[in-house]
Amino acid sequence: MSAATSHAAATSHGAVEPAESPLTPESWGKLGMWIFLAGDAVGFGTLLAAYGGMRATSADWPNPYEVLGINLTAAMTFLLICSSVTMVKALEWLGRGDRAKAKMFLLFTALGGAIFVGCQAFEWTHLIHRGLHINGNPWGASLFGTTFFLITGFHGLHVTGGVIYLLAMIGVVSRRPAPAASYNMVEITGLYWHFVDLVWIMVFTFMYLL
Amino acid sequence: MAAESHKHPNYMAIFWILAILTVVEIAVVFLPFGKIVNGTMLCVLAVTKAALVAAYFMHLKFETRTLALIAITPLTIATLLVFVILPDAFFVDHKTANVKPAPAGAKH
Numbered sequence: 001m002s003a004a005t006s007h008a009a010a011t012s013h014g015a016v017e018p019a020e021s022p023l024t025p026e027s028w029g030k031l032g033m034w035i036f037l038a039g040d041a042v043g044f045g046t047l048l049a050a051y052g053g054m055r056a057t058s059a060d061w062p063n064p065y066e067v068l069g070i071n072l073t074a075a076m077t078f079l080l081i082c083s084s085v086t087m088v089k090a091l092e093w094l095g096r097g098d099r100a101k102a103k104m105f106l107l108f109t110a111l112g113g114a115i116f117v118g119c120q121a122f123e124w125t126h127l128i129h130r131g132l133h134i135n136g137n138p139w140g141a142s143l144f145g146t147t148f149f150l151i152t153g154f155h156g157l158h159v160t161g162g163v164i165y166l167l168a169m170i171g172v173v174s175r176r177p178a179p180a181a182s183y184n185m186v187e188i189t190g191l192y193w194h195f196v197d198l199v200w201i202m203v204f205t206f207m208y209l210l
Numbered sequence: 211m212a213a214e215s216h217k218h219p220n221y222m223a224i225f226w227i228l229a230i231l232t233v234v235e236i237a238v239v240f241l242p243f244g245k246i247v248n249g250t251m252l253c254v255l256a257v258t259k260a261a262l263v264a265a266y267f268m269h270l271k272f273e274t275r276t277l278a279l280i281a282i283t284p285l286t287i288a289t290l291l292v293f294v295i296l297p298d299a300f301f302v303d304h305k306t307a308n309v310k311p312a313p314a315g316a317k318h
Contacts, residue, residue, distance in 0.1 A: 023277045031277075038280050045288025053295030065239060074236055081228045084267050088221045194267040198260045205256035209239050210249055 026184055033188045037195045040158075044199050047154065048206055051147045062139035068127065068148070070208050076119050077204050083112030084197045087190045094186055097179045102186070103170050109193065110166040113159050120156050124149070148207065155203055158196045165189055219266045231259050 024030040055061050090105035127148075134149045136142040169182075169189045176182040235255050238248055265271040270278055 023274050023280075034277060034280060038284050041281075041284035042287055045284050046291060049288045049291040049295060052292055053298060056296060057298050070236065070239070074232065077232055078229065081225060081232070084263065085221060085225045088267055092218060092221075191268055194263055197267070198263045201259045201263065202256055205235065205252050209235060209252050 027188075029184065029188050030191070033191050037191065040195070041199075044151075044154070044202070047147075047151050048202060051151060051206065054141075054143050054147065058141040058143065060140035062137070062141065062144050064144070064148075064208055064210070067132070067137075067139050067144075068123075068208055072119060072123055073204060073208050076116055077200060079112055079116055079119075080197045080200050083109045083116070084194050086112065087193045091183070091186055091190055094173065094179050094183050099173060099179045102179065103173055106166055106170050106173065106186070110163050110170075113163040113166065113193075113196075117156055117159050117163070120152065120159075124152075151203060151207060155196070155199055158199070162193050162196050165192060219271075221266070224262055224266045228259055228262060231255055 021028045021031045024034070086105045086108040090102045090109060093105060094102035131138045132145050132148065134145050137145045166189060169186055172185055173179070173182045235252060238251050238255070241248055241251075243251075264281060270281055
C-alpha cells in the first residue's frame with residue numbers, strides 16, 4: 001500500500017494514528033520485532049552484566065577457557081555466522097522472486113541452528129559428566145556453573161525457537177501466492193535470527209574467551 | 211517494493227570480516243599481555259562484530275536513526291549496570307568463595 005492511499009484511508013476513517021509505522025515504513029511488524037529484540041537484549045545484557053559482577057566479586061572463579069574449552073564453541077560460532085549468511089541469501093532470493101531457492105536457504109539456516117543446538121547438547125552432556133553442575137563444580141565458585149547453564153541455556157532456547165520460527169516461515173513462503181507477499185515476514189524472521197547470532201558473539205566472548 | 215528500496219550490502223565481505231575477527235579473538239586469548247589488555251581487546255572485537263551484524267545483516271545502517279537509537283539503548287543499560295555492580299568487586303572487605311559443606315557431625 002502506498003503512503004498516499006494508506007494516509008487517505010486513515011483520514012477517511014477518522015483515525016488519529018498514522019497508518020504507516022513512522023520508523024519502519026515497510027511494516028509495523030518490523031518495528032514490533034525491533035522493540036521485542038530491544039527488550040530481549042536488555043534481558044541478555046542484564047544476565048551478562050550480572051555474570052561480570054558475580055565473577056569480579058568471586059575469589060575462586062575458574063578459568064573458563066581451561067574448563068570449558070573453545071574448540072567446539074569456536075566452530076559453533078562460525079556455524080552461526082554461516083547461518084546468518086544463508087539467512088540473508090534466502091531473503092535475497094525471495095526479493096528476486098525465486099521461491100524455491102529462498103526456501104532452500106531458509107532450510108539451510110534452520111539446519112545450521114539445529115546443528116548448533118545439537119553441539120550445545122553434546123557440550124553440556126560432556127561438561128556435566130566432568131562435574132559441572134548448576135549448583136557446584138570441582139573447579140571453584142559454584143556460580144560459575146549456574147551462570148554458564150543459565151546464559152548458554154537461555155541463548156540455546158532462543159536458537160531452538162528460531163529453528164521452529166524458520167521452519168514455519170518455509171510454510172508461509174510456500175502458501176503465499178507470490179514471493180513478494182512473504183518478503184516482509186521473512187525479513188522480520190531474519191532480524192530475529194541475526195539477533196541470536198549477535199547475542200552468541202557476546203556470549204562466546206564474555207563466557208568462553210575472557 | 212521493499213526489496214529495491216535500499217541497496218544490498220556486500221554480505222560475503224561482512225561474512226569474511228566476521229570470520230577473520232573470530233580467528234583474531236581466539237588468537238588474542240594466547241597473547242601474553244595480561245588480563246586487562248587482552249580483556250579490553252576482546253571486548254572491542256566483540257562489540258565490533260556485534261555492530262557489523264546489526265548494521266549490515268540487520269540493515270540497521272539503512273534504517274531511520276530513531277530505530278538505531280532504540281537498538282542501542284539496551285547496550286547502554288547493560289554497560290551502565292556493569293558500572294553499578296562493579297564497585298562491589300573492589301570495595302568489599304573480602305571476596306566470596308565457595309563455602310565447603312560442614313561435616314555431618316558438626317551440626318548443632
